[in-house]
Amino acid sequence: MRPSPISQLRLLVPIKRCIDYAVKIRVNGSQTGVDTNVKHSMNPFDEIAVEEAIRLRERLKDQVKSIKVVTIGPAKAVETLRTALAMGADSAIHVEVPETLVPEPIGVAKTLRAIIEQEGGVDMVIMGKQAIDDDAGQTGQMLAGLLSWPQATFASKIDVQADLKSIEVTREIDGGLENMKCRLPAIITTDLRLNEPRYASLPNIMKAKKKPIQKLTPADLKIDLAPRLETLKVTEPPKRQGGGRVDNVVELIEKLRVAGIVAS
Amino acid sequence: MLTILRQNIWRVAKRDFSRAWAHTSSVHSVNEQDVEHFTKILSSPSSVISTLSPSFSSSSDLENFNADWMGKYKGHATTVLKPRTTEEVSKILKYCWERQIHVVPQGGNTGLVGGSVPIQDELVISLSNLSKVRSFDPVSGILVADAGCVLESLSEHIAPHGFIMPLDLGAKGSCQIGGNVATNAGGLRLLRYGSLHGTVLGLEVVLPDGTVLDQLSTMRKDNTGYDLKQLFIGSEGTIGIITGVSILTPPAPKSTNNVVLALPSFSNVIPVFKATRQHLSEVLSAFEYFDRTAYDLALKHGHAAPFPAEEVEGAECYVLLETSGGKKEHDDEKINTLLETILSDEDSLILTGTLSQSPSQFASLWAIREGLTEAVSKEGKAYKYDISVPVSSFAEVVGTVRARCEEKGLISRGLVKHVIGYGHVGDGNLHLNVIATEYNDEVAQTLEPFVYEVVASHRGSISAEHGIGVMKTHALKYSKDAISRQWMRKIKDLFDSKGIMNPGKVLE
Numbered sequence: 001m002r003p004s005p006i007s008q009l010r011l012l013v014p015i016k017r018c019i020d021y022a023v024k025i026r027v028n029g030s031q032t033g034v035d036t037n038v039k040h041s042m043n044p045f046d047e048i049a050v051e052e053a054i055r056l057r058e059r060l061k062d063q064v065k066s067i068k069v070v071t072i073g074p075a076k077a078v079e080t081l082r083t084a085l086a087m088g089a090d091s092a093i094h095v096e097v098p099e100t101l102v103p104e105p106i107g108v109a110k111t112l113r114a115i116i117e118q119e120g121g122v123d124m125v126i127m128g129k130q131a132i133d134d135d136a137g138q139t140g141q142m143l144a145g146l147l148s149w150p151q152a153t154f155a156s157k158i159d160v161q162a163d164l165k166s167i168e169v170t171r172e173i174d175g176g177l178e179n180m181k182c183r184l185p186a187i188i189t190t191d192l193r194l195n196e197p198r199y200a201s202l203p204n205i206m207k208a209k210k211k212p213i214q215k216l217t218p219a220d221l222k223i224d225l226a227p228r229l230e231t232l233k234v235t236e237p238p239k240r241q242g243g244g245r246v247d248n249v250v251e252l253i254e255k256l257r258v259a260g261i262v263a264s
Numbered sequence: 265m266l267t268i269l270r271q272n273i274w275r276v277a278k279r280d281f282s283r284a285w286a287h288t289s290s291v292h293s294v295n296e297q298d299v300e301h302f303t304k305i306l307s308s309p310s311s312v313i314s315t316l317s318p319s320f321s322s323s324s325d326l327e328n329f330n331a332d333w334m335g336k337y338k339g340h341a342t343t344v345l346k347p348r349t350t351e352e353v354s355k356i357l358k359y360c361w362e363r364q365i366h367v368v369p370q371g372g373n374t375g376l377v378g379g380s381v382p383i384q385d386e387l388v389i390s391l392s393n394l395s396k397v398r399s400f401d402p403v404s405g406i407l408v409a410d411a412g413c414v415l416e417s418l419s420e421h422i423a424p425h426g427f428i429m430p431l432d433l434g435a436k437g438s439c440q441i442g443g444n445v446a447t448n449a450g451g452l453r454l455l456r457y458g459s460l461h462g463t464v465l466g467l468e469v470v471l472p473d474g475t476v477l478d479q480l481s482t483m484r485k486d487n488t489g490y491d492l493k494q495l496f497i498g499s500e501g502t503i504g505i506i507t508g509v510s511i512l513t514p515p516a517p518k519s520t521n522n523v524v525l526a527l528p529s530f531s532n533v534i535p536v537f538k539a540t541r542q543h544l545s546e547v548l549s550a551f552e553y554f555d556r557t558a559y560d561l562a563l564k565h566g567h568a569a570p571f572p573a574e575e576v577e578g579a580e581c582y583v584l585l586e587t588s589g590g591k592k593e594h595d596d597e598k599i600n601t602l603l604e605t606i607l608s609d610e611d612s613l614i615l616t617g618t619l620s621q622s623p624s625q626f627a628s629l630w631a632i633r634e635g636l637t638e639a640v641s642k643e644g645k646a647y648k649y650d651i652s653v654p655v656s657s658f659a660e661v662v663g664t665v666r667a668r669c670e671e672k673g674l675i676s677r678g679l680v681k682h683v684i685g686y687g688h689v690g691d692g693n694l695h696l697n698v699i700a701t702e703y704n705d706e707v708a709q710t711l712e713p714f715v716y717e718v719v720a721s722h723r724g725s726i727s728a729e730h731g732i733g734v735m736k737t738h739a740l741k742y743s744k745d746a747i748s749r750q751w752m753r754k755i756k757d758l759f760d761s762k763g764i765m766n767p768g769k770v771l772e
């Protein structure tokens with residue numbers, strides 16, 4: 001007889017809508033930020049987090065009770081949630097903020113804590129190690145600190161122990177891999193090599209349209225997302241000076257001589 | 265032993281055939297005096313690459329110019345010239361005309377019918393140094409560029425202004441706009457933006473005797489007599505060298521999307537195509553097809569699978585469709601209705617499918633289709649038949665040719681690895697590829713004229729978009745009747761009475 005599972009895991013996956021990584025980034029005219037009137041998609045590390053949650057369910061079957069995705073973002077971020085639902089998440093929470101407000105890591109971490117406390121019973125938060133827009137790489141760690149939960153950052157492999165009470169995580173560190181074990185509930189942040197996210201299949205894309213998305217505001221969660229940092233100026237890196245072409249070696253040596261690189 | 269013998273016979277036969285045209289006029293091979301002359305008339309010494317004195321380049325410097333993209337055709341040119349201006353092209357041709365030196369114009373050398381490499385030791389004139397954008401008008405979208413500009417670099421040039429090139433093809437990183445015009449390249453956007461016969465507004469051409477024909481109009485409308493430029497579109501370097509191109513570029517779509525569908529049976533392609541056209545109407549910008557074997561080859565040669573293997577078990581073929589529109593919400597809604605229709609169809613038109621969720625997924629899905637030419641070339645030596653036949657016969661044509669290869673034992677003896685089909689459903693254009701282990705006489709004779717006869721029986725074209733080059737000169741008769749061929753010959757002779765331009769190509 002198969003032992004019935006003692007408990008079931010509830011996974012929370014925070015995701016962020018970012019400028020797609022294939023888009024060429026341009027600084028806006030007033031140098032206050034970048035031009036955001038371009039194509040957006042899910043932060044790639046978050047895509048990996050969603051994929052990992054789905055793979056955990058594929059491995060652990062009904063031992064994974066729920067996969068919930070959450071985003072804090074403008075109205076359009078709902079598309080990002082739909083993508084995650086199409087990949088296989090069950091339900092979503094959208095904490096809607098105005099387009100002009102870009103929440104900082106601490107604000108996001110506090111919002112996530114409020115959601116976790118409100119929801120209750122979250123066993124694992126799987127999230128990207130950083131978002132490719134501001135590259136802060138702080139939210140997971142801050143959330144672990146706020147909740148006093150263990151954290152396993154930069155995961156390249158996740159194994160859930162049979163008793164569903166702890167996990168073993170392989171992390172990529174300088175010069176090698178580190179294996180660690182930690183108790184649940186825990187925060188895991190994903191690294192690039194954890195998995196390769198799937199394409200959402202058409203039937204799942206259609207089904208995702210009917211999956212529930214709960215709408216919240218920061219006020220509902222009693223969170224103040226007003227920025228604490230002030231951006232002074234955003235500029236592009238200095239333009240690379242284009243090289244010239246020479247027709248032959250003699251010309252090249254002459255140029256090098258003029259530049260004082262070779263002795264005459 | 266026997267195959268070596270056969271190959272030799274084939275080689276001799278080919279040589280004799282190429283001699284046929286060589287002997288009709290008194291041709292001159294490039295000699296040292298010629299090279300010296302070229303060195304004088306060209307502004308930069310690096311514009312002359314030759315194994316002859318006074319240049320003395322090594323023959324390896326010439327290899328890339330003598331071999332075609334597939335490694336199927338090899339020329340023996342001793343000399344390559346890379347002029348930097350139209351005037352230099354004119355000087356070269358004037359001289360060659362007088363000396364009766366045969367020339368081959370060469371663009372990015374990505375042509376797939378052997379048109380861009382010499383048959384013997386013709387002089388290669390490479391346009392790659394003629395690579396400046398002359399002007400771009402961000403209001404009308406009219407771009408004027410040197411013929412040697414690489415297609416992708418032109419796309420990059422106009423992208424910041426919100427425009428795209430009206431054509432796109434897998435070879436975009438190497439092929440040149442002049443080569444595109446010379447081959448009347450079709451590609452992936454033809455369904456939406458039409459052929460180069462419509463988008464090219466003007467050309468600057470150096471005629472075989474060195475005269476510059478300036479038709480570099482930037483007007484959309486110009487009904488003043490014969491439209492000479494049309495003759496050069498698709499002329500494959502046989503009546504002049506294109507040095508400048510004026511082309512109308514469309515505004516970049518604000519919203520693009522793509523979908524790949526796995527179909528259980530080939531017979532579903534047409535119902536899906538019909539539904540697609542009906543629901544997507546004006547936003548449909550591409551409808552591409554690839555069969556199962558082609559898909560498997562793409563994955564084998566490095567593309568990430570968009571579907572788990574078990575979901576596409578039993579899929580006979582795939583289609584990729586693209587939308588380009590002005591407003592995302594509008595396009596999304598149309599795609600939605602289409603997908604709902606297809607998914608709810610009781611005949612289960614599709615096994616599964618995917619809709620790209622990000623620009624990166626959009627690019628990866630396209631990469632499967634665009635990468636097929638390259639995947640095929642990694643798999644083996646391809647006999648490529650770029651044909652127009654009714655869409656309903658795509659699978660039948662591939663099947664007939666595969667059966668022929670089986671019947672002749674080419675597959676059981678390992679001479680032929682795969683027979684695959686992919687192409688542009690929207691344009692009725694099928695790329696039939698027979699992938700052999702090596703180029704071999706027996707394979708060639710099994711396929712030709714067989715394939716051309718099959719095409720003719722469907723009243724199709726033996727070359728939908730790749731041209732005739734040297735590969736199909738003998739097969740031109742399957743698509744052009746005697747009177748048409750006669751008038752093509754008259755036009756060739758009118759421009760090039762001495763026959764110096766790309767001899768042995770297009771017309772026998």
Ligand SMILES: Cc1cc2nc3c(=O)[nH]c(=O)nc-3n(C[C@H](O)[C@H](O)[C@H](O)COP(=O)(O)OP(=O)(O)OC[C@H]3O[C@@H](n4cnc5c(N)ncnc54)[C@H](O)[C@@H]3O)c2cc1C
Nearest residue numbers: 371372373374375379434440442443444446449450501506
């Ligand atoms: C991966 C791949 C994908 C491809 N996909 C497509 C496709 O989708 N659709 C399609 O139509 N083709 C396709 N092709 C074929 C080929 O790339 C195109 O025909 C292309 O337009 C050729 O351009 P090129 O500059 O490389 O010309 P080349 O190969 O250098 O020359 C082709 C012919 O044009 C002549 N020519 C070149 N430049 C000039 C000039 N300036 N003046 C006069 N004559 C000239 C040459 O003499 C030769 O006869 C593909 C090829 C590859 C390798």
Ligand SMILES: Cc1cc2nc3c(=O)[nH]c(=O)nc-3n(C[C@H](O)[C@H](O)[C@H](O)COP(=O)(O)OP(=O)(O)OC[C@H]3O[C@@H](n4cnc5c(N)ncnc54)[C@H](O)[C@@H]3O)c2cc1C
Nearest residue numbers: 461462465482483484485486487488489490491492494751
């Ligand atoms: C009210 C009006 C509005 C017009 N609006 C436009 C417009 O918006 N845009 C525009 O471009 N033109 C316009 N036109 C001009 C004219 O109508 C078009 O040029 C039309 O295409 C001519 O067709 P047709 O059959 O009347 O030819 P015709 O006037 O009979 O002949 C025109 C020329 O074509 C030749 N020709 C005719 N038939 C053949 C044939 N079968 N084979 C070979 N040669 C042939 C004739 O010899 C003659 O040289 C307009 C004319 C009118 C009266």
